[in-house]
Amino acid sequence: MSQAPHGTPETMNSDHPRRGEAGQENASAPRQASSISIFGLKKYFDGGVVALDGLDLDIREGEFFTLLGPSGCGKTTLLRMLAGLDTPDDGQISIGGMDVTDTPPHLRSVNTVFQSYALFPHLSVRDNIAFGLKMRGVNSAERQRRVSEIAEFIKLGALIDRRVDQLSGGQRQRIALARALVCEPDVLLLDEPLSALDAGLREQLQIELQRTQKRLGMTFVFVTHDQEEAMVMSDRIAVLNDGRIQQIGTPQEVYERPANSFVARFMGHDNLFEISARDGQRLTTSLGELNSDDVNEGSLALIRPETIELSAPGTPSPHAPINLNRVEGRITERFYRGSNVEYRLDCGTTELMAEVSNSGQRLFKVGDLVKVEIYPEDIVILKDAP
């Protein structure tokens, strides 16, 4: 099934061929991993505002899948529908081949880690983790065993005997994860579970979450507005805007070959230049005449800052291909980031961002005139956002 919204061919290119039908050929995946099929999903808010606009999506079993987009793009609405906490106005959701569109949340084998963690204040950490098992009628001895097991798996240690109000944000996040995982759901949903944490802890937990997912082989659907977080953790990313999927692909595909200008901007790309005329590989852009290897149709040229090479004027470039793009620019701003350095350049008609890895070379200063080299294979042609 195609995931391409409104027939954009780029979105199809970025999708892998499927690994056979859900839950059959993939013998290495654990029993609980399930695929998700979403078909024609629609949701309108009160007042007719479109939250989800006929969304089609396939998530594979055992995949770390991320829904990425700005606030209001529909990613949380979609997640809540997977959990059964919101009902679609139209369309269908299947989990593990079963139609669950009208199944209430307490009858779905899906668990959620909420953004606020939503730990029950009237229960201890241990009882919080055991809540789902208790509701399912798992007996006390079995509950004890499984809670201890998951506590060891998530390395909760002494946290298990604490009160909920004694926990820090990061600890709450791990309890919430344990509470969901202990139920061994078919699919685990995560609604921006790291957004309330500070940067260092967030990075640590990103790695921990990703490892946990790989060890369990469980299907994870992760919601975030942070593109770096999405790239670090995901097998595949769906970029959403205005209730529509803009692109589905691996982090590398989405970052290096964004399907349109929305995806490009959302992934943090600044260097987008309008193409006013095109003659085969020869583009006329606001940055000047450029050669590009890209054969795709589109009205914008994207140049990633880290692909640009800067050198002092007059430096020879012996191995340069014949169609190498050369521009001159003056440095207007410098942002030192430690492992790399970013420069903002004034190239006469337009501005350009360049990022150079900091390997101990002499840094350019504001006001320096530099030679800018852009390889034709690094100029990506893409469409304007629909």
Place this chain on the structure above:
Amino acid sequence: MRKKSAFQRGLSAFWWLTLLFLYAPLVIVMLFSFNSSNSAARFTGFSLRWYERLLGNELIIDAIGHTLLLAVVSSVIAVILGTLIGYGMYRHRGRKLGWLIVLIYLPIVMPDIVFGISNMAFFVELNRLTGLLSPGLGTMIIAHVTFEIPFVALIVYSRFVGLDATLFDAAKDLYASPLQRAVHFIIPTLKPALLSAFFLSFTLSVDDFVISFFTAGPESATLPIYIWGAIRRGISPEINAIATLMIGAVALAAVLSLLFNRERRHL
């Protein structure tokens, strides 16, 4: 020590004066309930004779029984019904519920005398037409439940509003059926608020004279009604003893209500 300005000394005097007017009458009543003579002007020595007299008075024992029965039964019913209303207010908050909130508040601001008289007229007419509900503990319980409900509903509502709304989602997500959500999530989470609401209702019921007076029957006098009747024959030290017992009971219930209210803040 820093010297206080005249203004600060004035404020401080005002504070002590307020306390004096609040508590001096209570202290005097409590003190004279232990007086050995029946003088209301001179304390002649410590004695428990008025309490003994009180226990020997069948009318008073009956009145205490009626008061406690009325307070407990009306509070239990009010907590159950008020909780349902509070939950409904929470579930439907944000929609056009302004008018319902006003309806809920009305009994709180309505003068007791108006509430009492209208209840009396209503029950008398109902009794005349149907033969049901002749004035007595039954009508008093209905009247008390009616004025206690808004307090319960507002306590429960504010507890819900202070709760992370995602908790309801989490309970559903963790396989709790509607009944399980009530038993394992909503009621335990509300417990401190429910206890607080119960003790507040209890206090309001014991305190009430006006509404009780208009809805009581000949056989269902509560303590405040008994005192009102007795006072017409002059204030006796016996009344002081009853008043002291009531102060104790109400203070205990009020403190419990506050304590449970505070406990839920910690959670």
